[in-house]
Amino acid sequence: MSESDDWPLWEVFLRGRRGLAHQHVGSLHAPDPELALQNARDLYTRRGEGISIWVVRSTEVHASDPDDQGPLFDPPADKAYRHPTFYRVPEDLQL
Amino acid sequence: MPPTYSDESRELAFQEAIDSDRTVEPRDWMPERYRSTMIRQIAQHAHSEIIGMQPEGNWITRAPSLRRKAILLAKVQDEAGHGLYLYAAAETLGVERRELTDLLLAGRQKYSSIFNYPTLTWADVGAIGWLVDGAAITNQLALTKTSYGPYARAMVRICREESFHQRQGFELLAELSRGTEAQHEMAQDAVNRWWWPALMMFGPPDAESPNTAQSMAWKIKRVSNDDLRQRFVDMTVPQARALGLDLPDPELGWNETRGHYDFGPIDWEEFREVVGGHGPCNLQRISVRRAADEEGAWVREAARAWEGRQQGRMSAA
Numbered sequence: 001m002s003e004s005d006d007w008p009l010w011e012v013f014l015r016g017r018r019g020l021a022h023q024h025v026g027s028l029h030a031p032d033p034e035l036a037l038q039n040a041r042d043l044y045t046r047r048g049e050g051i052s053i054w055v056v057r058s059t060e061v062h063a064s065d066p067d068d069q070g071p072l073f074d075p076p077a078d079k080a081y082r083h084p085t086f087y088r089v090p091e092d093l094q095l
Numbered sequence: 096m097p098p099t100y101s102d103e104s105r106e107l108a109f110q111e112a113i114d115s116d117r118t119v120e121p122r123d124w125m126p127e128r129y130r131s132t133m134i135r136q137i138a139q140h141a142h143s144e145i146i147g148m149q150p151e152g153n154w155i156t157r158a159p160s161l162r163r164k165a166i167l168l169a170k171v172q173d174e175a176g177h178g179l180y181l182y183a184a185a186e187t188l189g190v191e192r193r194e195l196t197d198l199l200l201a202g203r204q205k206y207s208s209i210f211n212y213p214t215l216t217w218a219d220v221g222a223i224g225w226l227v228d229g230a231a232i233t234n235q236l237a238l239t240k241t242s243y244g245p246y247a248r249a250m251v252r253i254c255r256e257e258s259f260h261q262r263q264g265f266e267l268l269a270e271l272s273r274g275t276e277a278q279h280e281m282a283q284d285a286v287n288r289w290w291w292p293a294l295m296m297f298g299p300p301d302a303e304s305p306n307t308a309q310s311m312a313w314k315i316k317r318v319s320n321d322d323l324r325q326r327f328v329d330m331t332v333p334q335a336r337a338l339g340l341d342l343p344d345p346e347l348g349w350n351e352t353r354g355h356y357d358f359g360p361i362d363w364e365e366f367r368e369v370v371g372g373h374g375p376c377n378l379q380r381i382s383v384r385r386a387a388d389e390e391g392a393w394v395r396e397a398a399r400a401w402e403g404r405q406q407g408r409m410s411a412a
Binding site for chain 2: 015018019021052079081082083084086087088089090092093094095
């Protein structure tokens with residue numbers, strides 16, 4: 001086992017341009033935050049994909065359980081009234 | 096050695112960046128006054144969403160049908176969510192939500208004066224959705240272009256979610272307006288009471304708004320109070336006509352030369368009274384919020400205690 005296998009995994013987030021939020025683009029291994037940023041720059045921004053990078057230890061990301069997808073995300077399905085198209089208003093008004 | 100910059104040259108560079116329409120992001124250098132203005136404005140906006148749950152929440156148990164009740168619940172739930180987006184945006188500037196909540200409860204930060212008016216009848220729920228949310232959307236659409244990135248992004252999200260708020264209010268009033276005579280009168284009465292306070296939501300006239308110039312220069316504000324108010328009036332007059340309801344202003348009329356609707360003078364004395372704490376519901380709004388904070392304290396403590404115990408278990412394992 002090479003030493004780099006021991007390096008922790010980091011999740012990488014890029015801001016494409018000013019005004020946009022950071023978005024997840026992938027992950028990488030690095031021994032510390034500084035090198036994680038450096039590696040992220042080399043790995044994910046070779047074509048000007050970003051102007052700002054966030055790195056977060058993968059173990060710090062807590063995710064929902066894929067098996068819970070239904071119970072978690074189905075409830076809004078029958079709540080059509082949360083959408084503007086649910087309401088009938090005259091079309092020529094700015095509503 | 097890297098060059099050192101004076102605050103003055105930094106401020107110049109900051110203004111240049113703003114002038115070229117660059118957004119400001121949390122880690123950027125910014126003038127202290129920009130930061131404090133931004134914190135105050137976002138906090139005030141967040142407080143408005145949270146306090147704004149009360150006037151409408153007042154009608155949830157008395158909504159006239161299951162359909163209307165579900166809609167009203169969804170709307171009030173949205174306001175809570177919008178408050179949370181905004182507190183989170185404020186936190187990117189280095190304050191904590193708790194500090195802001197404490198300032199609100201101590202009466203040291205304000206919220207929109209509109210929420211100090213009572214909701215006397217069911218039609219008020221419609222008038223709030225149509226007029227108050229309509230005014231809020233007009234203001235917030237302009238703010239999607241504000242210079243502070245996290246605030247602008249919160250506005251985009253809020254505007255997208257809020258478009259149903261105004262429509263449900265319009266639809267509710269349309270039903271009442273076309274209903275029995277008593278229902279029509281109730282709708283008209285609600286519009287009579289909410290119209291002027293809704294116009295006040297855009298703030299004092301430009302000539303008397305001392306912070307406007309700096310806020311416009313920093314592009315915190317992109318459109319002035321008076322221009323936003325005009326935009327709202329122009330949009331709302333045809334809607335009132337479609338509803339078959341009158342707006343309570345005898346001077347309201349189309350001005351051919353301006354290409355806008357003229358409207359009568361606003362009672363700024365009333366505005367100052369309400370902002371100054373003497374509106375019909377100021378005390379009630381804060382005391383309800385304070386009670387909610389106190390009564391929820393044990394939940395927050397229990398969650399922390401549970402978290403602490405989990406941590407203990409993990410380190411013991």
